[in-house]
Amino acid sequence: MSETTHDGAVALGDRPAKSPDDGLSPAELAAKYGLAVSGARPSLPDYVRQLWSRRHFIAAYSRARVTAMYTKAGLGQLWQVLTPLMNAGVYYLIFGLLLSTDRGVENYPAFLITGVFIFTFTQQSVLSGTRSVADNLGLIRALHFPRACLPIAFTLIQLQQLLVSMGVLLVVVVLTGEVPTLAWLLLFPALCLQALFNTGLAMAMARVGSKIRDMTQLMPFITRTWLYASGVFYSIDHVVDDAPRWAEIVLDLNPAAIYIDLMRFALMESVNSSTVPTHEWALAAGWAVVMAVFGFVYFWKAEESYGRG
Structure with missing residues (x-):
């Protein structure tokens, strides 16, 4: 009896002392030991700093993707120019010759090819x-980096392709009768505003596409509808006269149409301030800033969810 009691006393005496962490919640333990959730979303200023520190990665990744994109094609990177040119040729055959949407438009070839190149960028x-995001889950799960690098890099890829195509566009515009003027310098602010708008829109759609996988199948139909509503093949001024007031407002506020108008304004003498009023520059800047801020914040809000599930 005494031995049992003694053994019991010994057993009780060997019980470990109570830990000072007993009763603390996981959040309290993390705060106590300075732990952080792996992959947690950083604050917005920290996210901007992280993104800036990866700027070389974004540039290198976009260059590598452009190079890899055409490695298996016989003509290589010439397809960056040939694709929009062939699209413009098809559209000219259908809309310029067969449907005669060129009526009332001076220098329709330059008008059309400018619209095709600029809309293709967007x-x-x-x-x-x-x-x-959806197509790069392996990269996302393998490396830690701000996920906004991906939509920004893909927009940069498209900008690089547009800049290559711009040389051909300028040649075509000159061959169709346009004369280079100081107004051509307006190409640079117009392209910068469009690139900013495209980046914000790409980030917003990257989040949507990461959650709704069917968006990749739906987006070609949406962008095709947007194409026909953006005045690529026709002058919006010539069709709004008989359109309802709401349709006129929608067409006038269409950001793709605005950036196309600004590019035509810079390149074509026949497109002047009477067809492209000064407030279109304000609309272009407004669309660029609003979409860039909205797209960036909207994408950042779901940062910790990309690549999971």
């Missing part, structure tokens, strides 16, 4: 941005 930025 269209491809949106399409590639929508797929940027």
